[in-house]
Amino acid sequence: MTVLTGLLDVEHLTYSWGKSSDVGRESTLRKVSFGLLAGEIKAILGPNGSGKSTLLRLMSGLIPLSPTRCKGRVRSRGRDLLTLPSQSRASVISYLGSDFNSEFPLTVETAVALGGLFTSQSPSGRLETVQAALERCLCQDLRHQDLRSLSGGQRQLAGLARAMVQSPEILLLDESLSKMDLDHQHRISQVLREWVRDKNSAVLWVSHDLHLAAQVADSALWLRAGEKIGDGRIFEMLAPAMLKQVYPHAGGLN
Amino acid sequence: MASQRISVKKTNRRFFAYFWSILILVLVILIALRWGASVAAWEVVLDLRVPRVLLALGVGMGLAVGGAVLQVLFSNPLCEPYILGISSGSAVGVVIGLSSGLSWNFGGLVGTSFLGALAFAGVLYWASHRIHRSGLGKGRSVLLLIGVMLGFLGNSLLALWLALGDPTEIQNASTWFFGDLSRARLSGAIIVVTLVVVICAAICSWSSQLDALLLGEEEASAIGVDVQLMQKTLIGLTSILVGLCVSGGGVIGFVGLLVPHGVRRWVGASHRDLLPLCALWGAIALVFADWVSRWLWRPYELPVGVVTALVGAPCLIGILLRDVREVD
Numbered sequence: 001m002t003v004l005t006g007l008l009d010v011e012h013l014t015y016s017w018g019k020s021s022d023v024g025r026e027s028t029l030r031k032v033s034f035g036l037l038a039g040e041i042k043a044i045l046g047p048n049g050s051g052k053s054t055l056l057r058l059m060s061g062l063i064p065l066s067p068t069r070c071k072g073r074v075r076s077r078g079r080d081l082l083t084l085p086s087q088s089r090a091s092v093i094s095y096l097g098s099d100f101n102s103e104f105p106l107t108v109e110t111a112v113a114l115g116g117l118f119t120s121q122s123p124s125g126r127l128e129t130v131q132a133a134l135e136r137c138l139c140q141d142l143r144h145q146d147l148r149s150l151s152g153g154q155r156q157l158a159g160l161a162r163a164m165v166q167s168p169e170i171l172l173l174d175e176s177l178s179k180m181d182l183d184h185q186h187r188i189s190q191v192l193r194e195w196v197r198d199k200n201s202a203v204l205w206v207s208h209d210l211h212l213a214a215q216v217a218d219s220a221l222w223l224r225a226g227e228k229i230g231d232g233r234i235f236e237m238l239a240p241a242m243l244k245q246v247y248p249h250a251g252g253l254n
Numbered sequence: 255m256a257s258q259r260i261s262v263k264k265t266n267r268r269f270f271a272y273f274w275s276i277l278i279l280v281l282v283i284l285i286a287l288r289w290g291a292s293v294a295a296w297e298v299v300l301d302l303r304v305p306r307v308l309l310a311l312g313v314g315m316g317l318a319v320g321g322a323v324l325q326v327l328f329s330n331p332l333c334e335p336y337i338l339g340i341s342s343g344s345a346v347g348v349v350i351g352l353s354s355g356l357s358w359n360f361g362g363l364v365g366t367s368f369l370g371a372l373a374f375a376g377v378l379y380w381a382s383h384r385i386h387r388s389g390l391g392k393g394r395s396v397l398l399l400i401g402v403m404l405g406f407l408g409n410s411l412l413a414l415w416l417a418l419g420d421p422t423e424i425q426n427a428s429t430w431f432f433g434d435l436s437r438a439r440l441s442g443a444i445i446v447v448t449l450v451v452v453i454c455a456a457i458c459s460w461s462s463q464l465d466a467l468l469l470g471e472e473e474a475s476a477i478g479v480d481v482q483l484m485q486k487t488l489i490g491l492t493s494i495l496v497g498l499c500v501s502g503g504g505v506i507g508f509v510g511l512l513v514p515h516g517v518r519r520w521v522g523a524s525h526r527d528l529l530p531l532c533a534l535w536g537a538i539a540l541v542f543a544d545w546v547s548r549w550l551w552r553p554y555e556l557p558v559g560v561v562t563a564l565v566g567a568p569c570l571i572g573i574l575l576r577d578v579r580e581v582d
Contacts (some may be wrong), residue, residue: 062475064482090478097472103329104468104523114469117462118478162469166477 007202008036008170013072013227015051015058028226031056031072036170041203043234046223047246050206052206053227055223059204060095061086078168087118094168098175100149100159108158109134109143115165129165136191137161138184150177156242160188172204177212185209189216214238222246228234261382265350269425271521275534282538286545289553305438312447313435313503314513316495318536319454319529321510323492323519326467327485328382331515334574335371336507338401342408343374345431346499349415352423372405374404375493379485386471399464424459433506433559435500435544446502453495454533461464461486461525468484468523506559508566509539515573 015029029051036042044052051201053124057063059074065082074081076092084092094115102111116126134140139157147155176202177185189212196203207213213220218232220237222230224246230237243250286307287299321334328338335341347370351363381400412431416424431435463484466474475481499506513536514528521527540558543565547556 046443060476062472086475087478090476095472095476100469100473102468102523103471104326105518106468110524111469112524114466114473117466119412162473163476200366222500 005041007038007076008204009073009075010034010036010059011073011075013058013070013074015054015063015070016042017109024038030226032223032226032228033072034221034228035232036202036204037100038200038202040219041192041196041205041217043217043220044204044206044223045208045210045213045220045237045246050223051226052223053174054226055176056095056204056206058082059091060093060172062095077133090118090166090168092168093170093172094163095172096159096163096165096174096176097150098156100147100155100162100215101238106147107144108139108150108161111147112139112143112161113164114160115162119165126160126165129167130161132162133161135194136164138187138191153181153184156180157184157188161185169199169200169201171201172205173203173207175206176208179208185212185217192216210238210243212227263454263546265314265429268527271527271531271582272534279534279538279541282541282545284312284313286541289545290548294435294556301322305443306435306544307541308440308443309435309438310504310541312443312537313449313499313506314509314540315533316446316450316499316507316536316537318539320458320492320495320499322514322525322532323457323464323488324510325514326464327488328378328444329470329491330397331373331518332398332511332570333401334510334514335492335499336505336510337405337406337570338374338378339400339406340371340374340378340493340496341421341500341505341507342405342412344368344371344496344507346370346408346411347373347497348501350428353415353430353465363446363501364497367501368494369528370566371495371496371500372490374408375489375496377397377404379489386419407443429506430504431559433562434557435502436548436555438502442502446498447496450495453491454529455497457488457491457495458525458529460484461529464488464525464529467524497530501539504559506562508570509536509543510564512569513539524577 010031012031013029014031016095020254032055042153044055045051053062058070059081061082061237063070070082079092079170081089081093100111105245109130113130115133116129119126121129133153137160139154139161141151142150142154142158157178158178177188180188193202193216205217217234219232220230221228222235222237222242229245230242236242288304290298290303299465306562316414317335324333324335324338344367349362349368349369350370351366352508367555378401382397384397419427424462463474466477466479467481471481487578514532517531517535521531540562543561544558547558547561550556
């Protein structure tokens, strides 16, 4: 079966440690392959140290590439994302971590606008995009506040607005909703759904929150010790047998 | 409509920020030219004060812009060439230049001074990457401490050179270590100002990328900045700035810390205005400090670095205490 609207194609992505003396927080990945469709939200699930963040960081260029450590391909509509120059890559794919913050005095509005630094928009158009993103991410009221004075959850809202201003085709979220309260998590998951539908884009979303994953995602990918152990519709992936396999000690889940 | 009004307001504010800064700079320059240790005969003004004020202007610009850039590069508002030991590295470069036969002439020492600054800045860059990759939460203070240690190392090397050196050079060197603009010659001062302005302009062309870096390396990279290329280029340019400043005026601290700090509070963190205003206020600060250093105990002179440290060190303690309060 051919996929008509495939947006992302990851083939045999492998990342291994170099010399043992290297200090790093990257885990290993072993020949991970999967695809992502336009309009899809895919959760990446797995225990700590299973390689979820490494996968996202590798795809978004945050881990410096070296041919001895990294093998495989990440392609989107014919482009090889791993070798694309930073600026062109940023128009296709963007990464958002769990802490959106600054060491310097920066208002939420300015910080969010930085997402549009390299987009080809007129200044007035950019201003409108920023306003729209602030509204969409429920941080219109925070826009004149200093980023540093906000709570972790509020900063995550601002971070998401930054990512939306950048308007990438694929958004990588690494625990980016983890500090929001239940109400905001729920509302933002709706916002993500709408955004993916409107822009015909896709989201890869690392999370430990299985309930939220069940609400937000269409599909899920399980990783354990750097290997893919499952990839499919979200409800199949959250079936008791699967959970028991990944989390053998968490009896309550099953 | 509303957004138009806001942008007009912003344009006005920017205009006034530059207008006042230039006006104050002109005033400070006039004061520094007019009053000094002796009665201002025209020859004194022309031969001594003009080169000196010009040199102070260039060095102040360079240190302030260098400080502003280092703060963002290392994601730490407490960084500056002096505190990070880069100025000491540059001074070691000068001393090595002197020992290998270059005399106290500015032109010959800029190169070795730059290499000294680059070596120390390179160590810091490497250290910051190690800290970043290991994900240490205390990265901020670790980097500062490494900088302070580099400063100690540089100063020890200087002390060693003083102990072994030739007495006439020691006389020259000891004032220069605390910052000394009295050796200014017109030709040297003109070269410093010109090169500092050119390099500051080159740094300004990275304003957008520096803005993105305000959110940290990962965010900047996600937004589309080639972070490594930018860091390497800017560390190179900043090292040239520090090399110029140290070979021109010796080791002068705190201008690179306090000026960016104050200007950022005034006009915000966006580099399009921050960098040019830092250049203006760096010039104002150092021309003024140099005038204070020769006017306060006239006819004697204090090294200008002593004046900046007397003001700067307590201010730094104040900033640190405020940060602690904010975290609480």
